[in-house]
Amino acid sequence: MKRTDDRSKDGAHAQRTCVACRAVVDRSALVRLVEGPEGAVAIDARGSAGGRGAWVHPSRECIRTAAKRHAAERSLKVPTREVDADALIAQARDSFARRATGLLSTAFRARSMAVGADVVDHAVSEGRAALLVVARDAGDTTRSRAETLASTGVSLRAFGSRAELGALFGRGEVAIAAVLEPRVGAELVVTIDRFAGLEG
Numbered sequence: 434m435k436r437t438d439d440r441s442k443d444g445a446h447a448q449r450t451c452v453a454c455r456a457v458v459d460r461s462a463l464v465r466l467v468e469g470p471e472g473a474v475a476i477d478a479r480g481s482a483g484g485r486g487a488w489v490h491p492s493r494e495c496i497r498t499a500a501k502r503h504a505a506e507r508s509l510k511v512p513t514r515e516v517d518a519d520a521l522i523a524q525a526r527d528s529f530a531r532r533a534t535g536l537l538s539t540a541f542r543a544r545s546m547a548v549g550a551d552v553v554d555h556a557v558s559e560g561r562a563a564l565l566v567v568a569r570d571a572g573d574t575t576r577s578r579a580e581t582l583a584s585t586g587v588s589l590r591a592f593g594s595r596a597e598l599g600a601l602f603g604r605g606e607v608a609i610a611a612v613l614e615p616r617v618g619a620e621l622v623v624t625i626d627r628f629a630g631l632e633g
């Protein structure tokens with residue numbers, strides 16, 4: 434029997450089918466769609482909203498296909514309606530941005546962030562950096578420095594602006610930071626890549 438309920442019960446590695454491309458994958462690779470306010474199909478950002486859920490790849494292509502074919506409504510067993518693919522893509526992007534921001538902020542409070550060029554250099558030289566995060570508006574010097582540091586085998590991702598990273602880490606502006614906790618670093622890589630993959 435095909436499973437349609439999708440919360441807990443069956444562990445973190447349960448398999449789900451993307452309603453658009455029909456690929457069966459680990460559900461962590463998909464985002465959950467639910468019947469949102471006023472009956473519109475919406476992204477379940479936390480993956481924990483009650484009721485029936487449908488799953489889709491967090492890609493522009495699969496979200497557009499799902500909207501066009503009304504695949505989510507069919508899976509959710511709700512009436513077919515106009516689905517705004519752009520709105521869903523924006524919701525998914527927001528949820529990944531919030532998730533990434535939350536991870537960075539939690540890591541900072543747990544003292545597992547190196548913030549600023551000198552501290553990051555030091556962390557990399559000691560082999561403690563799991564992920565380098567560079568502001569998207571960082572200058573050329575910072576970017577090339579980050580690429581040099583990344584060439585030692587540390588992951589590197591661009592996320593947020595200098596002002597946004599500054600606000601997260603209680604400073605005016607921050608152009609570069611490093612995540613020191615490998616598990617958090619790995620989760621941030623996935624989250625930032627999904628966020629970036631949904632960019633227009």
Ligand SMILES: [Zn+2]
Nearest residue numbers: 451454490495
């Ligand atoms: Zn898909």
